[in-house]
Amino acid sequence: MPLVLILGSHVAGSRVGGTIANLAIGLSPMKIDPVHVPTTLFGRHPGWGPPGGGPVDPALFEGMLEGIKANGLFGLVDGVLTNYFASADQVQIAARAIDAIKAANPKAIVFVDPVLGDAPAGLYVRQETADALIGELIPRADLLSPNLWELSYLTNQQASDPIEIAKAGMGMGRSCLISSVETQAGIGGLLVEGDKAWLALHGKITHPPKGTGDLLASMMLAHRIDGKTAPQAMAYALAGVAYVLGRAQEWQAPELPLVASAYEAWRVPPLALTKLL
Template identity: 45%
Template structure:
């Protein structure tokens, strides 16, 4: 069974962040190893979340124990997500280096969680700067939403073609979520070989956590030896089906998480020219 190390949030009653990613990976037969960056009771969007950020020293000690157990050399991938402090980001950077040294084949996936359309920056500027300076250079793949990719590239992301162009600016293989194309919503995967969009009809509303789920499903696909374009189709399909299964709820229920990587008839894939 492949294993994936997750450095991100744990939220008790909301299917978001690293906790949701761990559930999604486990359902797909990928072992999750979660190092939480925060311990919250609920999503902050609902009000005071309870709990608190995890001290960077605690994260470091947990990672050292995982490494001492010999697990770094067994990892298929690492996913980094939400961080509350620059010190946490520094811990994550050291962990990526340690994983790379133990297993050069492990994929390093950085979701630069910084903000979103209509909300703006929702981490401190110091955390956003640390993500860019310390984690992006180490990444094999970055997984921003469209707003975050705009911030990273300095380019507007208004459709799949502009998302692909912005991805070329950051010079990293990129999985971009929340890309609008008329009445369609989708995901763009771009690397040196080209760019592909996976599009599906826009829903009137989407629960929290769909971006986290997308990153987990795409990473799981790679860990299970799918090619990136196939992993894209399966990940976008899983998210589309999860949103449909949620039935308008504000949170993704566990039963919405796919237990296999499949293809949805509602998702279409197209190559992006240029």
Template identity: 45%
Template sequence: MFSMPMALILSSHVAASMVGGGVSQRVMNAAGIDTMLVPTVLYGRHPGWGLPGGGPVEQDLFESVLSGISDQGLLDVTDVVLTGYFADVGQVFDSAAVMDVVRKGRRINKGVKAFSPEPVIVVDPIMGDAPGGLYVSAAIAAAIKDQLIPRAHLVTPNLFELGHITGRPLTDLASIVRAARSMERPVLVSSLPRHGQIGVLYVDEHEAWLVVHDRFPKAPNGTGDALTAAFVTHLLAGEDAKTSLEQSVAATVSLVMRAAEWSAPELPLVAAAAVLTAPLVTLEAEAVQLA
């Protein structure tokens, strides 16, 4: 077997900002995971800084990059497919097709020398956030919901995205857990307000775990990308959901702590890479029991 896993990342490439696929790639690389990043957009900077420069990757080019990866035989040894930001509905449909190829290829090619017996499909349904709402088109949001989530082994929405996807009111922790379980697959929910703090919740059909940490006055963009990628690295290493939750949230918090300490406008994923494997804080998840 190969000594290291392989991940296919379908998300944004932003040259001067630590967000999107670049964050996913660096977090996974730090954990010893090889990565292939297929960009959905090519931006100069995060739009939050102003006009980003660049633009969406046209569907024909997106498909051509995927074809090159397929022709090299690398879809057969892909252990993780991680999707993030999309700029076009066609990209979503192409990504769904790639998921099917990866899963079917592993079943057909039983002797393939991949790291994991089965590939893991992870959908970060990047659609929007509170209070602004959707920041992708309604068509892209619908395609993510209809095409990608049914194929996923893990979905990682923020609280707004969970509500948008499920169409359920999220009024308390119990309603959030029930909404997550209605998706019928493991879910990692971020950005939960918890008594002046922030929570991250893991839910599957058997268990639910919550980690809470202090708010930061200002955090760089990209923390959601870092959290998802870190959680996946721990799962791929064979850790259970509780440990993966604790370690991934602690690593993300540690990155923000370093950013605050150094007055860094972006996540210091290179300079502070050590905190991804040795977080500065220890967080304990608590079990969530529904009455």
């Protein structure tokens, strides 16, 4: 049975961060076992107001990872998924854990969702946390999944046309799934791998619930572990996200209705891929 280590936020009342990653991967038909080490313990997404709870102390975060390692699980990890970090210290600890996992299993996929900010609010982590993530985790990533604002922040390039976005993504030097890419035909993701790029789009939903990027990264990693190529994994993952968003709109759900729609979301046909480069 495959194993994925999730390093990210636990948000009890919202379907975001490590919480939705844990649920999505655990509900997948690939029989992947998720192990979630939280970086925060929140009651709800901060977008709803004061979230309650707070960040996990770095010593506690590191202690949990040491316990997992001591139980021999690092050598069984097939994928690491990171999302929100509350401090630079947490990022440093995560980097050391990734190195230990890669040493135990060089084939483990390191998927870094570089949670830094979004439009229009901009950067919503501390500058030292952003700097640590850029310096420590991005170089260790096999696959990145920035949103369009994060790609601009990381590359210092303002790109809106899909070809321009693809070229900016190539500057990251590793496979990159860029979310929040919009065209007149819809919204979706753009995957850069080497000197090639693919686009997959679905219909746009006004005011979608939070957590779509977290869900996309989770489903993408699961499909990659299942043996699909990166373009195939993006097409399947985006189709699943679009399905969940459709149910959210239909049911007027304030949070992503993942549990109610997961069975179908994992089994919908993939979106069409357009090769850009």
